Amino acid sequence: MSIIARKNLLKLAWNIQLKCVRHHRVIPMPDPMPYTTAIWRKRYPYRHKTQFEVTHDEVYTKDMELKTLEERRQEFDPQPIRVDKVNIGFLSPTNSVSTSESRKRFEHYANQRNRADLKKLHYDGALRLPIDEVHDDWLSSRYFSENLRMIADHYGVFDDLFKHGYFVPRIPLNVNYPYDNDQVTPIYSGNRLYAKDASEKPQVKWKSTNESNEYYTLIFTNLDGHLKEDNAEVLHWFVGNIPGNQIDKGETLCTYLPPFPPNGSGWHRCVFLLYKHQNGPINFSELYGLLPENSVSLEKRTFRTFDFFNKLCSHLRPITLAFFQVAWDTSVKNIFHNILGMKEPRYEFDFEPRYLPPQQFSVEMAPFHRYLEQYRDRKDVNEEVIKHYLKMTCPFNGYPNVPKYPLAAPNEKWVPDWYKYELVKYHKRQGKWKMMPF
Known part of the structure; x- marks a missing residue:
């Protein structure tokens, strides 16, 4: 066989081999020494992470690719129900x-x-x-209306009030709670108050054209305050058939009840919702049903804005809103005991246990005392701190004098590094030593 024919045959064989080559992927083998520390690295300096890696021939498949976000959405919800919101x-x-x-x-x-x-x-x-x-x-500009709509949408107010409905506030609603003498506590777009700040009936004002047939309805409701039902609200105030902006001449169908967020329930969203009538005054008892009036029963004050608007959508429409967030304080106990006549509830959140990886014989890049303390019971750690605190204090001498520069004194040379770090945390009152009162 000539040299040219031999070269052509080798070239053909090489091309066939390239076409038949399958996808290669490097699979790391398990480390035979999983507990490698600084001692092992000093003992075997020639070791490298690729020393125990081998190459396996695998057929390339679609499952080896990472899935896109759209593919993961398809797996989670193959047929999503998308409903456009209605104004x-x-x-x-x-x-x-x-x-x-x-x-x-x-x-x-x-x-x-x-x-x-x-x-x-x-x-x-x-x-x-x-x-x-x-x-x-x-x-009076459209920028205020759009900003208020975006803020209310951000806090999920429209979703909990009207589900798939929303509206653009057309006029500003000024709500001010009396504070002290001539001072007031204003309501902005989701500002935070405490229950004592909203204990008295607020002053509500809005701009009106003062026409003869112009009527409004004001509703004050708590979206997160119901104690038994998740999808229900607590009706705190209901004034209907308000001529113009004269709220004192309106029909009070539900007297004012201060917000009462229970202890441990977090921040509650309280919304003032103003409706404008389309065809004069409305007979609410005939179209909607009986309202609580002066009653403080939580069953009678159970309210759903979606059902209310669903029945009266042909008679009124929402025109503006104002809302704030309220949290528990000591005044809530007075509301439960003296106004509602019931025992004050208290809520506690059950957190999931913190994930802890399985313990290892030796761990790199972490001090061993900090690593071991995360596996200790938190009560034992707090007990150790409290015992140290009681050992240092005396009922007759008071608290010990804390030096102005606690880290200025040098440590002894024989003290190990991990103990030096622990002393620094102790002097700075960091980590578990945060609960020390001095």
Whole structure:
């Protein structure tokens, strides 16, 4: 056989071998010395992580690829039910700005930007703006409505009130709780209060055109305050058939009850919801049913906004809202005992036990005392700290004097490193020593 024919035959065999090569993947073999520490690394410096790795021939399959997010969603929910949210409020602003008015505003804005005297005041830091007028103008703009809608959607207010419905607030709702003398506690978009701040009936105001046939309904409800049902609310206040913005002349169908978030239940969302009537006053007892009026029974005050709006959607629509978050304080005990006439409940959250990996004989890159303490019972660790605290204190001498610079004194040379770190934590009151009172 000639040399040329032999080269062509070898080339053909090599091409056939390349086509038949299967996918190769490196599979690490288990380490025969799983408890390798610094001593083993010093004893066997030539060891490398690839020393016990071998190459296996495997057929490439689709299962070896990582799944995309869409594929994982398909596995979790093959046929998802997607429902588009419906706008149940007013489709257009109640006080919309005309085209000519908006054009005048833009022209005024352009003229103000070109004024040299305002520029000089701005550069000198002497330009003053009427903050109240700017704030009122912002409240009447569409940016306020969109921001309030986004905040309420972020807190899940629309989902718990109307499920698949939402609305765009068209007018601002001013809610102020009396605080002390002439001071008040205002309600913003989800600000946090305590139960004592909302103990008295608030002052509620909104802008109205004061027409003869203009009526409103105000509802104050707690989305997270029901003690027995998860999908129910607690009705705290209901005033219907309010002529204009004169809430005192409205029909009080449910007297004001202060929020009473139980101890350990976290923050509760309390919502003021204002509806605007479409065809004059409404007979609520005939269309919806009996309301609690002066009763403080939690069964009678069980309320569902979705059912309420489902029955009266042809008579009224939501126009604006305001909400805040309330948490427990000592005043809640007075509400349960003296107003509701029941024992105060207390909730505790059952946390899942913390995951701890199986213990190893020796661990790298972690001090052994810190590693072992995570497997100890927390009560034993707290007991050790309390005993140390009682050993240092005396009822006659009081607390010992803490040095101004506790880490300035040098440690002894014979002290091991792990104990030095523990002393540093002890002096800084870190880790388990946080509970030391001094």
